[in-house]
Amino acid sequence: MSEIDADSAELAELLVHVGRVLRSDSSASPLTAAQWTCLRFFSRAGKEANTSSAFADFHGTSRGTASQIIKSLHDKGLLTKIRSKQDARSHIFKLSTLGLKMLDQDPLQSLVSAVDYLGPKNREQLQKLCYSLLENVRQIRNKRPFGTCSHCTYYATHSGSPERSHCKFDQKDLAPEMVGNWCCDFSLS
Structure with missing residues (x-):
């Protein structure tokens, strides 16, 4: 492995490690990492991206897995499901009032704070x-x-x-x- 490859591998591992550290306290969390990702995604999804298939693509998972994650959040009252006006067979998803409040507990906030320390530039x-x-x-x-x-x-x-x-x-x-x-x-x- 060349020096550049070793540096790239180390940097890639550091990026993955940041994610691991963020999930290390997940046992106390009311949601799984995938559920948090889903909640965050739909809090910022544009009108063309607020579908289960768009979430599946964003999350890098199958449509079935994405549907299960969405269903679990819907069942908890964190997402609302609305029939699409363009296609009556599909639905769009938005955060409910409870879902918006849940984001106040988002474990990603520790990373947001760490990034904030970096300064604007x-x-x-x-x-x-x-x-x-x-x-x-x-x-x-x-x-x-x-x-x-x-x-x-x-x-x-x-x-x-x-x-x-x-x-x-x-x-x-x-x-x-x-x-x-x-x-x-x-x-x-």
């Missing part, structure tokens, strides 16, 4: 690197892309009004609260 650099890593893994494994507007090639702001933005993929204006949502029509800029 390092956070911005780390975010770019993570998007790049995610895109590389996605391409290697032929997975569906996910991301947020500000990192997407389809994202544009209106000239003369930077607070107004537009999605060039679906040719629609974006409400300010949508810009930070997960989108499955994402293309890394």
Whole structure:
């Protein structure tokens, strides 16, 4: 193994280890790691991504496994299930009031605090690197892309009004609260 390969392997292991440390106290958690991921996903899912199949793609799991995770959160009253207006055979999912309150207990908050210590410049650099890593893994494994507007090639702001933005993929204006949502029509800029 070359020096570069050894460094890459060490860095990959460190990334995985961060995830392990975050899950190490999971016995006291009211939800499993997969349930937390699902709750977080639907708290930020854009209108095209609030389906069980989009969650399955995002989580890297089968449609059946994703459905079971979603069902468990629905049964706990953390997700609401709404019949899709576009396709009566499918449903969209949103966090219930109880689901929103549950996010206050999210174990990911310790990582959020740790990332906050990095400072704005390092956070911005780390975010770019993570998007790049995610895109590389996605391409290697032929997975569906996910991301947020500000990192997407389809994202544009209106000239003369930077607070107004537009999605060039679906040719629609974006409400300010949508810009930070997960989108499955994402293309890394």
